Amino acid sequence: MSQDLLTVYAPAKVNLSLKILGRRDDGYHLLDTCMQKLGLYDTLTLHRAGQGICLQCPGADIPEDENNLVYKAAQLFLDWMAQKKGVRPSVRIVLAKAIPVAAGLGGGSSDAAATLLGLNKLLDGECPEEELFTMGLSLGADVSFFLHQAPAVRAQGIGEEMEPIASLRDCWILLVNPGFSVSTRWVYQNFALTEKDESGTLKNSQQVVGGLYGTDLSLLLVNDLERVTLTEYPALERIKNEMLGLGAEGALMSGSGPTLFGIFKDRQKAEEAARVFNQQFSQVFLVEPLQ
Structure with missing residues (x-):
């Protein structure tokens, strides 16, 4: 059933371990890391409203445009909707930050993953999991972790090879x-x-x-x-x-x-x-x- 508003929560994480094993020709580092999700959350309220993408981050000194991973995630998902469904809805996203910014806790990546998952539900996108993961990986390796249902994973490669x-x-x-x-x-x-x-x-x-x-x-x-x-x-x-x-x-x-x-x-x-x-x-x- 279609809905016009959805609230989703984006958890923080810590790296219980992080080893750097090498670097690829494209500059990405090869990792071996264990990550654990935590009970500390940002809150995103997603609306079917406005024109295009409107991102608001009240009280947080972070971008509200394409320099924010949430905005980029919304762009990717709406591009997918336009291509696969022939429609491009307008969305307004209000991001309430609790996870410190640029702190090593994955807040931005978690917010982006929550945006992809939330818009898929809000807009009845029925986007397959593997396509969501492809979008997430294009935004950053940690985004893929937050798309994963497991609360803890070991990630290798550039972070895309995960096992619970x-x-x-x-x-x-x-x-x-x-x-x-x-x-x-x-x-x-x-x-x-x-x-x-x-x-x-x-x-x-x-x-x-x-x-x-x-x-x-x-x-x-x-x-x-x-x-x-x-x-x-x-x-x-x-x-x-x-x-x-x-x-x-x-x-x-x-x-x-x-x-x-x-x-x-x-x-x-x-x-x-x-x-x-x-x-x-x-x-x-x-x-x-x-x-």
Whole structure:
């Protein structure tokens, strides 16, 4: 049944691991990464209204035009509708941000994926899953992850080769964003690819993620990009060490940063750590992994 308004939610993610294995001739880096969706969401309200595409991001200092992945995703989907269905509806999208911008938490990619999925439902597009994934991959590898139904995956290639893995469970994730953004492009440009060796691949990621407890988190919590960002922003190293001192089982920078996350088994310790960081930073979130 056709509808005129739909609200969808776009979750954040963290990279539980991120290894850079090489770079293709087209400049894309080859990755081996484990990603986990989190219970922290942006909210998108999609309307059949207006003329063309109207994107509004109230209260957020982000573009509201084709420089926003949400706008690009809407363009791709409406182009597909015009080609396959012979119609090009007008849409208005209101994006309410909760996920920090340019923070390594995948907010922009998640918003784009939610836009594709939401418009497909709102506009009765009946777009096949594989075509949605093709659109998503053209916008960025992380978009494909958020189109995937699994709450956690291991992704390889440029991020398009995904296999579901067991989600983290019975734990709390503390996110601390220092209040500044970091360009993903800058981080990758400053990453010096070292000679590939045995440490260049993740071992037993399914077993480590699924069996978090009783395992050495150092086997999983590794991020090749961390040394680039932490070298430029040494305050992040202090945040990471403080998390560990407050009882985190492990701590790591997510993606290209600058958000740091800590994994806590003890909720009381997690809540106390959140109180400590809330006194220092304005973007602190205590969340659970999606199941």
